Amino acid sequence: MRLLFWNTYKNPKINDYIASIVQEKNIDILITAEYSADENELSQKLIEIGIPLTKTCNIGCNRISMWTNFINVSPATQNNHYSIQIINNEFIICGLHLPTDLHGDYSNERHLEMTSIINDVNNLSSEINSKKIILVGDMNEMPYNQGCLNADGFHGLPVLNAQDSKYRTVNGKCYKKYYNPMWNLFGNFHYPPGTYYYNNSRLHNPMWYMFDQVIISQELIPFFNNENLEIITDCYLGDLFDNKMHPNKNISDHFPIFCEILEEI
Structure with a gap:
C-alpha cells in the first residue's frame, strides 16, 4: 500500500503535479x-497514466479528499477536519487537516x-476487529507538541517497537501507543528538514515545521517501510521548491x- 498526502494550497492547477507524483511513486x-482543482480533470489524468484512482465518499468532510485503487472501501466517521475510511475491511485510514x-x-x-479522532x-478498531x-x-503542529505526543492525543511516540507494551498508564487510565x-x-542531516516553512517575527519560531505527518498503530510497525518514508521535493515536472529551497508557493506551500505499508514481510 503506497500512500501520498499533500496539502495542495488551493492551487487550481495542481493536477499535473499530483498525477506526476502518483505515476512516479505508483500510488x-x-x-x-x-x-480545489478540477476532480474530473484529475481523474482523467490518472486514467491516462494508467493509475485510475476512485474518489471515496467523504460527505461531511470538505477539508479532505481521498482517492484509491482499492475496490472495497467503506466510509466511517466524516467530520469537518477528518475523514475515516475502511479499506478491505481491515485498514482504518484517517486523513486529516487540523486547525x-x-x-x-x-x-x-x-x-x-x-x-475525538483517536477515540473514533x-x-x-474494536468494532471491525482490526x-x-x-x-x-x-x-x-509538530510531532513533539501536545496533541501529537500526549497520551490522550495521538500518542505518536518517536521510538516504538512491535514487541513493546501496547499501552501506557497515566493516572490510572490506559492509553494505546502509536508510532x-x-x-x-x-x-539538517538531510533535506528538507520539514514539510512547511514559515518565517515570522515571533521569538519562538523554528522556521521549518513538520506539520505533515503519518502516524501508525503499533501493529503496523513490522510492515512499515522505513526506507521509503519521504518528504517529496521534486517530480517528473520539476522541483517543488523555490530558489531559497523552500516549498514553492506557486505550486504549494507544503511539500x-x-x-x-508492505503487504507481507
Missing part, C-alpha cells in the same frame, strides 16, 4: 487537503479534535509526504 491511496495557529492559538481546539479510530490504523495529514516515524526526518 494506491491519494489524500489531499485544501484541494492552524497562524491566526491565533488553537492548540486546545486542535487537541480536542485529536482526542480506537472504537472503530488494529491496522493509519493517521495521515496536516496536523498543523510517529516523522521524528526521523527532523534536522507532500509519501509512505509505504
Whole structure:
C-alpha cells in the first residue's frame, strides 16, 4: 500500500503535479487537503497514466479528499477536519487537516479534535476487529507538541517497537501507543528538514515545521517501510521548491509526504 498526502494550497492547477507524483511513486491511496482543482480533470489524468484512482465518499468532510485503487472501501466517521475510511475491511485510514495557529492559538481546539479522532479510530478498531490504523495529514503542529505526543492525543511516540507494551498508564487510565516515524526526518542531516516553512517575527519560531505527518498503530510497525518514508521535493515536472529551497508557493506551500505499508514481510 503506497500512500501520498499533500496539502495542495488551493492551487487550481495542481493536477499535473499530483498525477506526476502518483505515476512516479505508483500510488494506491491519494489524500489531499485544501484541494480545489478540477476532480474530473484529475481523474482523467490518472486514467491516462494508467493509475485510475476512485474518489471515496467523504460527505461531511470538505477539508479532505481521498482517492484509491482499492475496490472495497467503506466510509466511517466524516467530520469537518477528518475523514475515516475502511479499506478491505481491515485498514482504518484517517486523513486529516487540523486547525492552524497562524491566526491565533488553537492548540486546545486542535487537541480536542485529536482526542475525538483517536477515540473514533480506537472504537472503530474494536468494532471491525482490526488494529491496522493509519493517521495521515496536516496536523498543523509538530510531532513533539501536545496533541501529537500526549497520551490522550495521538500518542505518536518517536521510538516504538512491535514487541513493546501496547499501552501506557497515566493516572490510572490506559492509553494505546502509536508510532510517529516523522521524528526521523527532523534536522539538517538531510533535506528538507520539514514539510512547511514559515518565517515570522515571533521569538519562538523554528522556521521549518513538520506539520505533515503519518502516524501508525503499533501493529503496523513490522510492515512499515522505513526506507521509503519521504518528504517529496521534486517530480517528473520539476522541483517543488523555490530558489531559497523552500516549498514553492506557486505550486504549494507544503511539500507532500509519501509512505509505504508492505503487504507481507
